[in-house]
Amino acid sequence: MQAVTLGPAGTYSHRAARAVADDVAFRESVTSIVQAVADGSFERGVVPIENSIEGSVTESLDAVANSEVSVVQEIVTPIRHALLAQSANFDVVASHSQALAQCRSYLDENYPDVTLEAVASTARGVERARADPTVAGIGHPDNASASHAEGSQTESDAPADDLEIIAEDIQDQSSNATRFLVIGPESARSDAGGKSSLVVYPNANYPGLLLELLEAFAERDINLSRIESRPSGNRLGDYLFHIDADAGLYEERMQDALEEVEGIARNGWVRVLGSYDTRHVLY
Numbered sequence: 001m002q003a004v005t006l007g008p009a010g011t012y013s014h015r016a017a018r019a020v021a022d023d024v025a026f027r028e029s030v031t032s033i034v035q036a037v038a039d040g041s042f043e044r045g046v047v048p049i050e051n052s053i054e055g056s057v058t059e060s061l062d063a064v065a066n067s068e069v070s071v072v073q074e075i076v077t078p079i080r081h082a083l084l085a086q087s088a089n090f091d092v093v094a095s096h097s098q099a100l101a102q103c104r105s106y107l108d109e110n111y112p113d114v115t116l117e118a119v120a121s122t123a124r125g126v127e128r129a130r131a132d133p134t135v136a137g138i139g140h141p142d143n144a145s146a147s148h149a150e151g152s153q154t155e156s157d158a159p160a161d162d163l164e165i166i167a168e169d170i171q172d173q174s175s176n177a178t179r180f181l182v183i184g185p186e187s188a189r190s191d192a193g194g195k196s197s198l199v200v201y202p203n204a205n206y207p208g209l210l211l212e213l214l215e216a217f218a219e220r221d222i223n224l225s226r227i228e229s230r231p232s233g234n235r236l237g238d239y240l241f242h243i244d245a246d247a248g249l250y251e252e253r254m255q256d257a258l259e260e261v262e263g264i265a266r267n268g269w270v271r272v273l274g275s276y277d278t279r280h281v282l283y
């Protein structure tokens, strides 16, 4: 099976995707990954959805809410960042905005004067560092080795050198972890699995609306592991809700809760992303 994820080679998403597919292709944004699965170009996609320090990857939340895809698994991995450069003399630190944010205190304390540059992924930041001695990248320490960059597009044809690992474990909390969703086409949606994800757009606004939504689950003893509101984009103050429940769609209580939620959202819509299990991947 071929999976598509955030590239170039060496991203954390790439490491997570290797747990589901031997053959991994790359795109430069999570929106384009979700689209590539929705349009049938790839059977599976792997996108980051949430980090323990920085919270939601909102681009991923919006992309799954607006596309005809399913969630078939979630992958949780520890994230341990390294600072990589040609030498300790650099003026710019380039990485994915999530990674820069996860290392905010470390960077403030140790490099208060550097310029932070947000790029499409951690591996793209490491590529910048390999091409420019004034730039450091933040990414997985394995990216220091030039052979790890194989398969990614380098900016020149000259053989690349290894980078120095200037510092390791620079994330602001040692427990740093990211949750990724493995997505598939709608036809891959399953009722089997211990967790379920829904996106609910009530297209309504009245006192107690959110309480009603929560009660649909609470009254059936279903724990919610996450609820997140995102702007609908239609008008200010209008939201859709991403709901993760600790129950499978195969369970009667979950089907009953879903029926009630569909009633509450009768003026809007409910997207059932599917039921799935969690996989913990260490690398």
Ligand SMILES: O=C(O)C(=O)C[C@]1(C(=O)O)C=C[C@@H](O)C=C1
Residues within 6 Å of the ligand: 006, 010, 011, 012, 013, 014, 048, 051, 057, 079, 096, 098, 099, 120, 121, 122, 123, 178
């Ligand atoms: O840039 C990468 O390496 C990614 O896979 C993206 C991403 C993210 O968007 O959260 C994934 C894991 C880490 O949290 C940092 C960055």
